Each structure stands twice: as C-alpha cells, then as structure tokens.
Amino acid sequence: MSTPYAKLPAWADYGLIPLVNLLVAFIVAGLVVLLVGENPFRAAAILVEGAFGGGQAIAYTLYYATSFIFTGLAVAVAFHCGLFNIGGEGQAYVGGLGVALICLSFDGTFPWWINFPLATLGAAAAGALWALIPAYLQAKRGSHIVITTIMFNFIAASLMVYLLVDVLKPAGSMAPQTRTFLEGGQLPKLNWVIEAFGLPIRSAPFNLSFLLALIAAFLVWVLIWRTRLGYEIRTRGHSPRAARYAGIGETRIIIVTMLISGALAGMMALNPVMGDQGRLQLDFVTGAGFVGIAVALMGRSHPAGIVPAAILFGMLYQGGAELAFEMPAISRDMIVIIQGLVILFAGALENMFRPYIQTIFASLKPRSAGLAAEKGG
Amino acid sequence: MAEAAIELIGINKSFGAVQANRDINLAIPAGTIHGIVGENGAGKSTLMSILYGFYQADSGEIRIGGKPAAIKTPSDAIAAGIGMVHQHFMLVQNFTVIENVILGAEGQPLLKTSIAKARSELERLERDYGLEVNPDAVVEELPVGLQQRVEILKALFRGADILILDEPTGVLTPAEADHLFRILRQLKEEGKTIVLITHKLREIMAVTDNVSVMRQGALVATRKTSETTVEELAELMVGRRVLLRVEKGTAAPGEVLLSVRNLTVKDSRGVTMVDNVSFDVRAGEIVGIAGVAGNGQSELLETISGIRVAVSGTVTLAGQPIDLTSEADPGELRERGLAHVPEDRHHMGLVLAFEENENAILGYHDQSHYLRGPFLDIEAIRDDAREKIGKYDIRPSDCRLKTANFSGGNQQKIVLSREMERDPKVLIVGQPTRGVDVGAIEFIHRRLIDMRDQGKAVLLVSVELDEIRSLADRILVMFAGRIVGERGPDATERECGLLMAGIDNREAAE
Numbered sequence: 001m002s003t004p005y006a007k008l009p010a011w012a013d014y015g016l017i018p019l020v021n022l023l024v025a026f027i028v029a030g031l032v033v034l035l036v037g038e039n040p041f042r043a044a045a046i047l048v049e050g051a052f053g054g055g056q057a058i059a060y061t062l063y064y065a066t067s068f069i070f071t072g073l074a075v076a077v078a079f080h081c082g083l084f085n086i087g088g089e090g091q092a093y094v095g096g097l098g099v100a101l102i103c104l105s106f107d108g109t110f111p112w113w114i115n116f117p118l119a120t121l122g123a124a125a126a127g128a129l130w131a132l133i134p135a136y137l138q139a140k141r142g143s144h145i146v147i148t149t150i151m152f153n154f155i156a157a158s159l160m161v162y163l164l165v166d167v168l169k170p171a172g173s174m175a176p177q178t179r180t181f182l183e184g185g186q187l188p189k190l191n192w193v194i195e196a197f198g199l200p201i202r203s204a205p206f207n208l209s210f211l212l213a214l215i216a217a218f219l220v221w222v223l224i225w226r227t228r229l230g231y232e233i234r235t236r237g238h239s240p241r242a243a244r245y246a247g248i249g250e251t252r253i254i255i256v257t258m259l260i261s262g263a264l265a266g267m268m269a270l271n272p273v274m275g276d277q278g279r280l281q282l283d284f285v286t287g288a289g290f291v292g293i294a295v296a297l298m299g300r301s302h303p304a305g306i307v308p309a310a311i312l313f314g315m316l317y318q319g320g321a322e323l324a325f326e327m328p329a330i331s332r333d334m335i336v337i338i339q340g341l342v343i344l345f346a347g348a349l350e351n352m353f354r355p356y357i358q359t360i361f362a363s364l365k366p367r368s369a370g371l372a373a374e375k376g377g
Numbered sequence: 378m379a380e381a382a383i384e385l386i387g388i389n390k391s392f393g394a395v396q397a398n399r400d401i402n403l404a405i406p407a408g409t410i411h412g413i414v415g416e417n418g419a420g421k422s423t424l425m426s427i428l429y430g431f432y433q434a435d436s437g438e439i440r441i442g443g444k445p446a447a448i449k450t451p452s453d454a455i456a457a458g459i460g461m462v463h464q465h466f467m468l469v470q471n472f473t474v475i476e477n478v479i480l481g482a483e484g485q486p487l488l489k490t491s492i493a494k495a496r497s498e499l500e501r502l503e504r505d506y507g508l509e510v511n512p513d514a515v516v517e518e519l520p521v522g523l524q525q526r527v528e529i530l531k532a533l534f535r536g537a538d539i540l541i542l543d544e545p546t547g548v549l550t551p552a553e554a555d556h557l558f559r560i561l562r563q564l565k566e567e568g569k570t571i572v573l574i575t576h577k578l579r580e581i582m583a584v585t586d587n588v589s590v591m592r593q594g595a596l597v598a599t600r601k602t603s604e605t606t607v608e609e610l611a612e613l614m615v616g617r618r619v620l621l622r623v624e625k626g627t628a629a630p631g632e633v634l635l636s637v638r639n640l641t642v643k644d645s646r647g648v649t650m651v652d653n654v655s656f657d658v659r660a661g662e663i664v665g666i667a668g669v670a671g672n673g674q675s676e677l678l679e680t681i682s683g684i685r686v687a688v689s690g691t692v693t694l695a696g697q698p699i700d701l702t703s704e705a706d707p708g709e710l711r712e713r714g715l716a717h718v719p720e721d722r723h724h725m726g727l728v729l730a731f732e733e734n735e736n737a738i739l740g741y742h743d744q745s746h747y748l749r750g751p752f753l754d755i756e757a758i759r760d761d762a763r764e765k766i767g768k769y770d771i772r773p774s775d776c777r778l779k780t781a782n783f784s785g786g787n788q789q790k791i792v793l794s795r796e797m798e799r800d801p802k803v804l805i806v807g808q809p810t811r812g813v814d815v816g817a818i819e820f821i822h823r824r825l826i827d828m829r830d831q832g833k834a835v836l837l838v839s840v841e842l843d844e845i846r847s848l849a850d851r852i853l854v855m856f857a858g859r860i861v862g863e864r865g866p867d868a869t870e871r872e873c874g875l876l877m878a879g880i881d882n883r884e885a886a887e
Contacts, residue, residue, distance in 0.1 A: 227751050231735070231742050238728045244684050245717070245725045246740040247708025362392070 025345035050322025051315035055199030059206035065314030069213040070268035071292025076301040081257040082237035087149025088265040089289025090156030091127040095266025098126030100280035107185030127266015128259040135258030139251040187275040207275030217303035294343040382407035382570035388437035397423040412581040415591035416814035430454040460532025470517040522553035551874035628850040631660035634834035640690030650676040652858035658834040665849025673858035682717040683707040716796035720807030729781040734762035765794040786817030
C-alpha cells in the first residue's frame with residue numbers, strides 16, 4: 001500500500017513500455033533528421049526497408065543480431081547477480097583469440113563441425129578468463145566491477161593490437177590480422193534458410209552461430225529460472241544480505257556468474273571471426289559489447305526479451321548503413337546518433353515513462369472494471 | 378469541548394484497487410492528545426500522510442482550525458501549522474542540533490545570522506516545553522531519545538500547533554518513552570494539539586485524551602480514553618477478542634542445546650557490539666533477550682547464525698563446537714539443526730521480488746528433495762510451499778504470488794513456516810512480530826510456545842518488552858553489548874526497564 005502505483009500487467013511491463021520508449025526514441029531521431037533537412041518519414045522507410053526489405057537485408061540484420069544476442073545475454077546474466085558487466089566488449093575481443101587459436105591450429109586437420117564446438121569452448125574460455133580477474137577483484141577486494149571491467153576493455157584492446165601486429169600476423173603481410181582460415185575454420189552460412197522463403201540473397205554473412213545464439217538464450221533461461229545456481233544468482237542479485245543468510249558464498253557466486261557472463265560475451269566472437277571474416281581482425285567487435293548493455297536493459301534481462309531487442313538493434317545497424325548510403329545528408333555519424341537515442345530511451349531511460357503509465361493504469365483500472373460490470377449486467 | 382483543531386470530512390483514498398482510507402470523518406479538539414490505533418495496513422499512516430501532504434485524498438475535505446485547507450505538499454502542511462515527527466528520523470547525522478533545526482527554514486543566505494536567531498528561539502522552546510538538548514551537539518552522537526526531541530523541536534521551530542507523531546516510542550527505552558509523554562503533556566498544556574499514531578495500546582491509555590481506532594481503512598470508533606479499556610480497543614482493532622497474554626504451561630528445560638561462551642563481536646568500524654557474552658539455552662525453554670534496539674542484540678543473533686564473524690568466544694550447538702571466529706557457513710549450521718528467523722525479514726529473511734514458493738526454500742535450496750541434479754524441482758518446491766501455506770494459514774494462499782504483495786504478518790509466516798517446519802534443534806528468532814498485525818501476533822506466539830513444548834531450544838530477541846515477558850522462561854537483558862542481568866518471567870516491567878537503561882539496582886526496584 002505504500003506504493004501509490006498499481007502493478008502493471010505483464011503485457012504492459014514487457015510490451016507497452018518498451019514500445020513507448022522506442023516510439024519516443026524514433027520521434028526524437030526524426031527531429032534530428034528534420035534538422036538536417038531530410039524527410040524523417042522517408043528516412044524511416046529507408047531504414048526499415050534496408051533492414052527487412054528482401055533476403056539480403058534480413059540476412060544482414062540477423063547477422064548483427066547474432067552478436068547482440070550473445071553480448072546481451074552476457075550482460076543479463078551478470079545483472080541477475082547484481083553485477084554490471086561493462087566488459088562485454090573486451091571479453092568478446094579476447095574471445096576472438098580463443099576462436100582464432102582453435103581455427104589456426106586445426107582448420108587443416110578437422111572439418112568445421114569438429115572445430116565449431118572446439119572454437120565455441122575456446123571463445124567461452126577466453127571470454128571467461130578475461131572476466132575472471134575483475135570478478136576476483138570484486139569478490140575478494142571489493143574493487144567495483146564497473147571500473148575494472150571498463151579498464152579491462154582497454155587492456156584487451158592493447159593486448160590484441162600487440163598480438164595481431166607482433167605475433168599472429170603472417171610474415172610479410174601488411175594488415176594487422178591473422179591468415180585466412182581454411183575451410184575447416186569457417187562456419188556454414190544459413191542464407192539458404194532465408195532463400196527457402198523465396199527471398200534471394202547475393203552474399204551475406206548470416207551463419208550457423210545464429211542457431212548457437214538461440215540455444216544459448218534458451219540455456220540462459222534454464223540456468224536463471226530452473227537451476228539451483230540460477231536461484232543463488234538471483235538471490236544474490238536481489239539481496240546480498242539474504243544470500244549471506246541463505247549460506248550462498250558471496251565470493252563463489254560472483255566469480256561463477258562473471259565466468260558465465262564472460263563466456264557468453266566471448267562466444268560472440270564466433271559470429272564475425274568464424275562465421276564471416278574467416279580470420280581474426282583488429283577491432284572486429286565494433287561496439288557489440290556495449291550494444292549488449294542496451295539489449296539487456298531493453299529485454300529486461302530475460303532471454304525472451306533479449307532476442308527481439310537484439311534483432312531491433314540488428315535492424316538499426318543494417319538499416320542505418322543503408323540509410324547513410326541512400327541519404328547523403330545523413331552521415332554515418334547521424335546513424336550513430338539515432339542508435340544512441342534508442343539506447344538512451346530504451347536502455348538508460350528505461351524507467352522514464354513507467355510512473356506515468358502506472359498512474360494511467362491505476363486510474364483506468366476501477367473504471368474499466370465498472371464498465372465491464374455494466375456491460376455484463 | 379474545545380473547537381476542533383483538525384477536521385477530516387469524508388476522506389477517501391485508493392491505491393489502484395485497494396481502498397486505503399474509506400469515508401473518514403474525524404474531529405480532533407484543539408489542545409488534546411489524540412491517539413490513532415490500528416493494525417498494520419489499517420490506513421493510519423495513509424491518513425496522516427494525507428494530512429501532511431504526502432498524498433492527496435481522492436475526495437473529502439480537511440479543515441484546520443475551522444477553515445478549509447488545501448494541503449497539497451508538506452510545505453502547505455507546515456504553513457498550516459502542522460508538524461510531523463516520523464518513525465525514522467529525518468535528521469542530517471553529521472549536522473549539529475541547531476543546524477538540523479533550521480534546515481530548510483534558514484530564512485537568509487548567511488547562516489550565522491539565522492543560527493543566532495534560531496538559538497534564542499530554541500532557548501525559549503526548551504524553557505517552555507522542557508525539551509532540553511544541547512544545540513551544538515552533533516546529532517549522530519545523541520541517543521535516539523534526544524534525536525527524537527530534535528525532531529519535535531524542528532516542528533515547533535516551524536510554528537507547528539499540531540504535532541503528528543508516527544510510532545514515536547519504537548526506538549525508546551521505557552524511561553525515555555515516559556519522558557516523551559511528559560513532554561507531550563507539557564505541549565498539550567501550552568495549547569498544542571497532538572496526534573499520536575501507535576500500535577501500543579498501553580501508551581494510548583497512558584497519555585491520550587481521546588482515541589480513534591482504524592480497521593481496514595475505516596475509522597471504526599472514537600472513544601474518550603478514560604472511558605475505554607485496552608481489551609475493548611484491541612477488540613475494535615481486529616474485530617474480535619484477542620488473547621493479549623499467551624497461555625502457556627511451565628517450561629521443562631532439558632539438556633543444553635545452545636551454549637555461548639565469552640562471545641565478543643566487533644562491527645566493521647571496530648566498535649565492540651557484543652562484549653564477552655555468555656549464556657545457555659536448554660531444550661524446552663525460551664530464553665528472551667530484552668534490550669533497546671542497537672545494544673548488540675542484532676549482532677549477537679547474526680553471529681550465532683553464522684552471518685557475522687566473531688572476534689573471540691565459543692559457541693556450542695547440540696554438544697558440537699562451532700567456529701564463529703572465521704567465516705562460517707550459515708547453510709552448514711542449518712544442517713546441524715539451527716534455524717534462524719532474522720530480524721530484518723525484508724532484506725535478509727526474504728527476497729521480496731521472489732515468488733512465495735521461491736522464498737519458502739531460501740537457505741534450504743540445496744536440500745535434495747528440492748533438486749533434480751543441478752535443476753530445481755519446481756513441482757516439489759511448489760507442493761511444499763502450498764502445504765506450508767495451508768498449515769500456517771498464509772494469505773493469499775497463492776504460492777506463485779510475489780512476496781512483496783503479502784502483508785507483513787503473512788511475510789513473517791512465510792519465514793516462520795520455513796524455519797520451524799524443518800524440525801530444528803535450536804530456533805533463534807529476532808523481532809518475530811515487528812510490523813505484524815495483532816491477529817498474526819497471536820498465531821506466532823502460539824507457534825513459538827509450541828516449539829518450546831516440542832523440546833526445542835528457543836532464543837528470542839525482541840525490543841518489545843511485553844513480548845519477552847509473556848513468552849520467555851528466562852529473560853536476559855542486554856545493554857551496550859553486555860548481558861547486564863537475568864530475570865525470571867515474573868520480573869516487573871519497571872525492573873526490566875531499568876536494566877534496559879543500564880541501571881542495575883535490584884534493590885531500588887523492590
């Protein structure tokens with residue numbers, strides 16, 4: 001009774017509020033488009049057309065979404081434990097090292113379907129390892145995980161530059177990247193699935209790791225809501241004191257959660273490295289780790305919300321690229337602004353409209369109940 | 378009867394589907410002390426929040442001194458001469474008394490002049506009402522009784538003629554409470570009107586002129602205090618007769634199940650919270666630890682249950698020593714037969730965001746019958762929760778409902794059912810009925826006596842002296858981290874009260 005707001009029905013909580021946030025984000029983005037002298041409605045049409053108009057567009061959108069599902073899940077798992085893992089970017093970057101080492105070692109020996117699980121383990125292990133040190137520092141020393149994971153993003157970037165330039169670059173090559181993997185180090189494309197719907201594709205990087213992302217989303221749901229470990233993670237996340245009371249070891253739960261989170265972030269590397277480029281390149285993560293934060297926030301840390309949120313951001317990436325191409329007045333930077341607005345309203349300001357919507361629901365409820373009764377009588 | 382200082386006419390307030398206040402009509406005569414009693418959730422606090430401008434009524438009118446008043450914010454209320462002393466003090470801990478008093482009412486940009494002005498005003502208030510407190514003392518160094526006085530001074534300084542006190546004695550010793558009542562009577566004599574919200578009927582009888590009883594959002598009765606009894610008020614509050622004293626047989630203490638020797642505990646700042654404490658709890662007895670909140674009882678409970686680390690001392694559980702001087706595992710202690718109902722059920726005993734059934738396994742979630750391998754056995758967990766809901770009459774009887782949506786009494790029943798149904802050897806219980814309505818109190822007390830009669834060792838910590846005196850077979854009184862005395866269940870309230878204030882004069886009490 002202490003809260004003056006009515007509890008929202010689930011559909012409003014998980015559907016209406018994200019939709020309102022998104023709408024506001026697009027209205028503000030539309031104003032920005034208007035400001036540079038373009039027609040916002042045409043821009044919106046190009047964006048959606050670019051993301052979903054035809055097989056090619058859809059394949060690219062889903063390719064980007066694959067990365068965002070992994071990083072979104074990584075952030076969400078940590079959230080459930082009350083930890084804010086900002087280090088998805090670095091963990092994914094180092095995860096790429098795990099993928100590359102497996103592929104470089106075995107791409108001539110094994111077929112892809114043996115190397116894929118091996119590379120998955122390699123990516124997960126490398127990502128987890130990169131999360132381990134911040135996790136240990138948080139659990140044992142109380143160093144704030146937000147600070148340490150941010151710092152580890154920079155360390156990861158420097159480490160990878162060193163490795164790519166001085167260690168992994170083939171002799172005589174000018175580009176800071178590994179050699180191209182042989183066929184055993186490349187994932188099959190999934191473009192035929194889209195083509196089966198009668199949507200032709202010229203070439204697109206949409207690949208098998210998308211399925212792995214969906215499986216990971218399901219497994220995260222099982223982990224969080226159906227296992228003992230997930231129960232302990234949620235208890236710690238909601239109330240550290242209750243976790244202490246229940247005999248859930250703080251150190252263990254923080255470290256285990258961050259290992260899982262880091263592993264999920266690391267697995268993102270499979271998509272660009274093994275699924276698309278076929279080699280480890282500089283800066284292949286391109287912000288997917290940070291987009292994961294927005295995806296997790298918008299998806300309310302639930303896999304069923306994260307997958308659609310990831311597809312939405314995939315749409316912004318892919319449609320945005322088309323928009324920059326079609327409307328010269330809208331530069332690449334403008335696309336970043338639009339994406340930033342979506343992150344701002346859907347992620348950071350996630351709760352901005354909640355009180356208003358709750359007030360509306362609170363005032364509607366008795367009246368709508370009365371109406372129903374009248375109709376019934 | 379004098380003219381009404383406050384008139385509430387037809388006040389209605391709903392939160393969603395819940396009607397917190399329904400058609401409240403109340404006139405409080407000027408220059409009187411008016412008590413408002415009711416169970417938790419009866420709507421007392423909502424009504425006062427409307428009066429003080431935190432909420433606005435859906436309908437109805439407020440009249441102050443006969444004139445309609447539009448109170449939309451607390452500043453409107455202050456302007457209308459209403460002051461409020463909250464249950465949790467709204468003081469800046471590292472400010473001095475005088476700085477706290479002028480906070481928000483400085484009047485001019487230079488502090489020096491406003492402090493000088495305030496000083497003379499404070500002196501007058503202290504003289505007129507017996508509210509002595511050193512204006513230059515830093516608030517955090519004052520005992521709670523004096524901090525409360527600062528709150529009252531704050532309200533008076535702002536020109537309050539009407540003073541609302543929300544559960545003012547929850548944190549006070551009996552002696553401090555008596556002093557507060559003297560101040561309230563003094564204020565009344567000076568013509569102030571006082572509204573006292575409480576659930577302690579004894580206080581109502583001691584200090585008020587009139588009393589109103591609230592139940593389920595409605596004002597069910599207003600009585601002259603001199604013409605009513607505690608029993609009648611209790612009955613009005615719950616709508617039926619309640620047993621205020623628990624019926625129980627004599628204890629039959631057996632072997633020692635919990636033995637604490639020379640236990641010393643320090644907090645994170647290194648301050649000694651529990652100081653060389655030793656006691657035993659035997660099978661089949663309830664040992665009550667009385668004391669004013671903050672005298673080390675919480676730390677004692679948390680240490681014995683393995684949540685906090687002790688500096689030194691030994692604890693023996695059912696004959697087996699447990700090491701509490703290094704990080705203990707509360708889960709392991711549970712397996713060895715120690716059940717713990719924590720003081721802070723909102724942050725420790727329960728996870729409010731969880732479904733009821735998820736809380737029903739908290740701390741026992743690694744027991745094999747709730748698990749299938751690493752997976753939770755959802756069906757087993759829910760069946761188990763439903764069984765306990767039935768047995769402890771937890772309402773609403775929905776194990777999928779979010780725990781935050783249960784009332785305080787039902788939340789406490791969730792914790793109790795979890796801890797009691799595990800057949801522990803030792804049960805340690807902190808504040809079992811804090812924030813719990815009268816009906817549930819009776820049930821909880823009954824269950825604690827049952828546990829005793831089943832041969833469990835029960836260690837009970839409560840700041841409610843009445844509760845300790847009616848349940849415990851032996852009473853230990855804690856003051857400043859030490860056990861300053863042991864008394865039998867027939868100890869008088871005055872005797873215990875003196876001990877709680879740190880005064881051990883058995884002779885004086887006699």
